[in-house]
Amino acid sequence: MAQITLSKLAHSYFPNPKSESEFALKEMDHVWDDGGAYALLGSSGCGKTTLLNIISGLVRPSHGRVLFGATDMTDAPTAERNIAQVFQFPVVYDTMTVRDNLAFPLRNRGKDAAYVKARVDHIAAMIGMEARLNHKARGLTADAKQKISLGRGMVREDVNAILFDEPLTVIDPHMKWELRTQLKQLHREFRHTMIYVTHDQTEALTFADKVVVMYDGRVVQMGTPQDLFDTPAHTFVGYFIGSPGMNLFDADIAGSHAALLGVQVALGAAYGPIKGRTQIGIRPEFVTLTAGQGVPVRILRVEDVGRHRIIRAEAGGKPLNIIAPEGQPIGTDLTHAAFAPDRISVYADDWRVTPATATRKVA
Numbered sequence: 001m002a003q004i005t006l007s008k009l010a011h012s013y014f015p016n017p018k019s020e021s022e023f024a025l026k027e028m029d030h031v032w033d034d035g036g037a038y039a040l041l042g043s044s045g046c047g048k049t050t051l052l053n054i055i056s057g058l059v060r061p062s063h064g065r066v067l068f069g070a071t072d073m074t075d076a077p078t079a080e081r082n083i084a085q086v087f088q089f090p091v092v093y094d095t096m097t098v099r100d101n102l103a104f105p106l107r108n109r110g111k112d113a114a115y116v117k118a119r120v121d122h123i124a125a126m127i128g129m130e131a132r133l134n135h136k137a138r139g140l141t142a143d144a145k146q147k148i149s150l151g152r153g154m155v156r157e158d159v160n161a162i163l164f165d166e167p168l169t170v171i172d173p174h175m176k177w178e179l180r181t182q183l184k185q186l187h188r189e190f191r192h193t194m195i196y197v198t199h200d201q202t203e204a205l206t207f208a209d210k211v212v213v214m215y216d217g218r219v220v221q222m223g224t225p226q227d228l229f230d231t232p233a234h235t236f237v238g239y240f241i242g243s244p245g246m247n248l249f250d251a252d253i254a255g256s257h258a259a260l261l262g263v264q265v266a267l268g269a270a271y272g273p274i275k276g277r278t279q280i281g282i283r284p285e286f287v288t289l290t291a292g293q294g295v296p297v298r299i300l301r302v303e304d305v306g307r308h309r310i311i312r313a314e315a316g317g318k319p320l321n322i323i324a325p326e327g328q329p330i331g332t333d334l335t336h337a338a339f340a341p342d343r344i345s346v347y348a349d350d351w352r353v354t355p356a357t358a359t360r361k362v363a
């Protein structure tokens with residue numbers, strides 16, 4: 001297993017890129033810890049697969065280097081990297097049995113028969129295929145074949161990393177949850193470095209210790225699920241993580257207050273001068289409806305989603321979502337919204353601004 005370092009890494013699929021927009025990956029420097037469980041999250045086309053394929057060696061980066069530990073692997077072929085990769089759609093040998101498919105990576109590396117059997121039985125139990133070990137893969141459903149692909153990706157104990165590229169797309173919803181739990185379990189047991197690509201935040205947040213959020217060819221934040229919730233480093237993280245995502249408003253900041261819709265909104269910290277487009281962000285969980293305190297709002301509708309309610313409102317013509325406890329009456333006197341000062345983030349050109357001084361302790 002190895003720590004993976006991306007050093008000044010960038011990639012363009014164009015032979016002579018002329019502008020930044022021609023780069024699928026913009027320059028990045030990142031270290032992926034040995035044994036970490038990472039989820040790579042972002043919307044379609046942001047560069048997740050490109051990054052994964054660069055790590056596994058399927059794509060050679062046009063700029064920068066990839067290191068495993070201290071060894072430069074930029075030009076090493078896939079086979080030398082000792083990486084297992086599971087793709088979105090099943091890759092199985094139809095004419096082989098399930099057992100032979102799972103055993104393939106081990107036999108290929110000359111492991112002895114007793115070890116192969118024990119390991120295959122263990123993995124088969126994990127993916128729920130024990131009863132079908134002697135069946136040919138041909139004729140199995142796409143779902144079952146994908147479980148074999150997952151199993152084959154996990155069967156070797158000696159890999160540097162296991163990469164999963166949206167592996168549960170073809171798996172039915174109930175099994176998805178179960179397999180995700182199994183992957184997590186496997187990670188705890190073997191501490192392989194795992195990188196799991198998805199555009200589904202639930203999948204990312206349940207699988208990973210660290211979530212890596214990509215936007216437009218950049219890693220905009222690498223942090224724990226809690227970090228992404230508490231202090232989104234970029235407005236995209238605020239908006240993309242959370243259900244609903246963070247509310248964002250253009251505002252003028254002066255010291256420890258933001259001027260928003262003619263109201264002075266208290267911030268949990270003081271800020272120095274800010275350049276660029278200035279926004280404040282507040283998660284729906286930290287907005288409270290009031291009878292006059294805060295910014296004026298208009299309630300559009302209330303959605304009951306079980307444990308709480310989502311209030312869809314607008315403030316100054318912009319959408320504002322509020323999460324309210326179940327059972328709390330929403331009377332016509334509730335005409336304003338107050339923001340918890342400690343929970344407000346300030347953004348300049350979409351990047352979070354570090355406060356000059358904290359005026360209150362963040363809980």
Ligand SMILES: Nc1ncnc2c1ncn2[C@@H]1O[C@H](COP(=O)(O)OP(=O)(O)OP(=O)(O)O)[C@@H](O)[C@H]1O
Nearest residue numbers: 013014024042043044045046047048049050051199
């Ligand atoms: N082989 C290729 N040749 C040219 N452009 C490519 C190639 N593969 C990807 N791209 C482009 O690079 C950008 C990043 O694509 P990539 O597949 O890495 O994104 P992604 O985040 O994995 O998307 P998705 O979730 O849809 O799979 C996109 O603009 C895509 O069109």
